[in-house]
Amino acid sequence: MKKLYPLKFKSIYKDKIWGGDKIKTVLRKDFSPLPNCGEAWVLSGVKGNQTLVENGFLAGNKLNELVEIYMDELVGDKIFRKFGNEFPILIKFIDANQWLSIQVHPDDELAKKRNLGNGKTEMWYVIDADKNAELISGFSKKTDKESYLKHLKNKSLKEILNFEKVKKGDVFFMPSGRVHALGPGIFLAEIQQTSDTTYRIYDWDRVDNKGNSRELHTELALDAIDFKVYDNYKSEYKRKLNETVNLVVSPYFTTNIIDINKSLEKDYSWLDSFVIYICVEGGYDIEYSDQSLKVQKGDALLIPAVLDNIKIIANSEVKILEVYII
Numbered sequence: 001m002k003k004l005y006p007l008k009f010k011s012i013y014k015d016k017i018w019g020g021d022k023i024k025t026v027l028r029k030d031f032s033p034l035p036n037c038g039e040a041w042v043l044s045g046v047k048g049n050q051t052l053v054e055n056g057f058l059a060g061n062k063l064n065e066l067v068e069i070y071m072d073e074l075v076g077d078k079i080f081r082k083f084g085n086e087f088p089i090l091i092k093f094i095d096a097n098q099w100l101s102i103q104v105h106p107d108d109e110l111a112k113k114r115n116l117g118n119g120k121t122e123m124w125y126v127i128d129a130d131k132n133a134e135l136i137s138g139f140s141k142k143t144d145k146e147s148y149l150k151h152l153k154n155k156s157l158k159e160i161l162n163f164e165k166v167k168k169g170d171v172f173f174m175p176s177g178r179v180h181a182l183g184p185g186i187f188l189a190e191i192q193q194t195s196d197t198t199y200r201i202y203d204w205d206r207v208d209n210k211g212n213s214r215e216l217h218t219e220l221a222l223d224a225i226d227f228k229v230y231d232n233y234k235s236e237y238k239r240k241l242n243e244t245v246n247l248v249v250s251p252y253f254t255t256n257i258i259d260i261n262k263s264l265e266k267d268y269s270w271l272d273s274f275v276i277y278i279c280v281e282g283g284y285d286i287e288y289s290d291q292s293l294k295v296q297k298g299d300a301l302l303i304p305a306v307l308d309n310i311k312i313i314a315n316s317e318v319k320i321l322e323v324y325i326i
Helices: 064-070 077-083 107-113 145-154 218-222
Strands: 012-014 039-043 089-096 102-104 120-130 132-137 161-165 169-175 180-182 186-193 198-203 243-249 254-260 263-267 275-281 283-288 291-296 302-303 310-315 318-324
Touching: 039 077, 077 145, 089 275, 120 243, 120 254, 132 169, 145 243, 161 243, 169 243, 186 275, 186 318, 198 218, 218 275, 275 283, 275 291, 283 318, 310 318
Parallel strands: none
Antiparallel strands: 012 039, 039 089, 089 186, 102 180, 102 198, 120 169, 120 186, 132 161, 132 180, 243 254, 254 318, 263 310, 275 302, 275 318, 283 291, 283 310
């Protein structure tokens, strides 16, 4: 069997009522014939939305087919035993040209109870944001189901939700159960569990070009919502050039940022997991097993678990999100 290598994938583009054009203008990804693009799924094992390999001898293969064939060599022994043939992480780029719906995702326990597969914990890395752009993360004051439903009915949810000003480089961890929404002018990378379950709570009374409102999931969302108020909703970190800095640690994924302007060697012999590199700024060459591959902004690279030694050669100042499961 031929040796595994870093894999690039063809993006899947999603037309959204709130989408814009930054996936084309910033990442140079052609989403035609869609009128706009809210989401580019760049690495996905979601059934019906699996990304296809675009480089090397495995080109044209679906992601989960590769997991089935290569098993622990691709994803790591522990991960294959836990998740089987379904790749456990979904990577997207999201361009919010308008407010997204206020929404929530179920946790693993509730998702299994409802035969939905996995729950959905996610995180956001802000690639760019307009001045005064905002998002919603959690509640700003103590509330409960009764109070929440009252505000929902009165269309006064904003009074109890936590709004955050957003700037380039910000990180937000969104555990399942946290009510959230992206505001206009935010462009980001999203890392999440493999799941496409979203409970839409409020959609700003918006209608499509046929005058139809999108479906709301008021009752389904109730048991999913975490009504607690937290001290801090933003994940703080300090930038360190030419070092790997941790952003998020969770049972579902660990994410670091590699911010470099030279060469950096990475040794993954200690790690029983695949690694994903998401290029969010600049471009670089990656060297592995006496071979090399060019990577540009917007690429998500899947590095198989069997590849222990990687060299990143920055062509400019480069920012890479490094994702794996411990």
